[in-house]
């Protein structure tokens with residue numbers, strides 16, 4: 001996207017935010033530049049993008065700008081990117097499968113990736129957080145990726161992939177049960193023992209802790225909300241925008257285009273309808289206040305209506321139930337103390 005188009009998109013986005021009731025003075029804005037191809041852009045361009053974002057959103061209480069990309073770049077470029085984004089770099093990891101390749105070779109991809117992870121560790125004493133997409137095909141490597149993250153002491157986020165978007169079959173009930181057992185056993189191994197943040201367990205734990213009151217703020221974030229219309233937006237290079245990256249990947253519920261100024265209120269109405277219907281659909285669930293019916297994108301990906309609850313309901317239910325059990329075993333203060341030690 002050209003800098004001129006970005007500037008125009010920021011203006012349209014601010015109009016949209018105003019109409020959605022966002023109060024800039026009380027809002028911290030988080031901006032994440034996303035995509036493997038970002039590493040091919042010049043550092044000058046990335047610097048100008050960052051400057052435009054800062055200038056465009058000056059009325060906000062604060063703005064945090066980061067980047068999520070692969071680490072396939074020279075160490076000199078990595079240094080520039082690291083400094084430009086104050087270390088706010090996230091990446092996706094794949095230490096065991098052949099899904100990611102550089103010049104046709106997964107070995108080469110891993111070599112450059114690991115060399116750059118090591119470079120950041122040596123140069124800045126920092127460990128980059130990674131996310132791992134869990135699918136029917138990649139499920140077998142989850143435990144190994146978690147062990148490696150523990151060993152290398154970097155945060156890890158497990159994300160169940162939108163199966164149709166990544167060209168795989170939706171989990172069968174048998175596979176989902178297997179994944180649920182795996183998640184529960186990983187949670188047991190992580191809680192009060194690990195030294196690294198492991199998502200989605202940490203934010204699920206935070207949700208439960210926040211419901212107990214005290215010093216933790218109530219916490220609202222994807223992929224578990226019944227207020228998709230109030231979470232944020234994801235903008236594509238052509239100006240198309242959606243509530244989130246998940247919906248952008250699926251090309252569902254497009255809000256409009258920030259370059260042409262086109263806006264469709266239908267997704268907002270649908271999301272508000274979902275908020276009301278999920279409250280009824282999940283009303284008897286013990287975990288509703290934490291889970292909020294899960295994620296609309298997963299429902300859409302599985303071919304369900306946007307108002308349907310998350311098709312991974314049984315997985316969320318099992319994890320939240322285990323968290324409740326664990327919260328009964330430890331004092332809240334002890335848990336908070338442990339959380340503060342996580343990398």
Ligand code: SF4
Pocket residue numbers: 281282285286287288291292293294309310313314316317
């Ligand atoms: S665990 Fe299932 S029933 Fe409970 S709130 Fe989440 S999606 Fe709804």
Ligand code: SF4
Pocket residue numbers: 221222223224225226227228229231243244245246247294295296297298
């Ligand atoms: S579709 Fe899912 S990820 Fe997107 S805003 Fe809604 S809950 Fe969050």
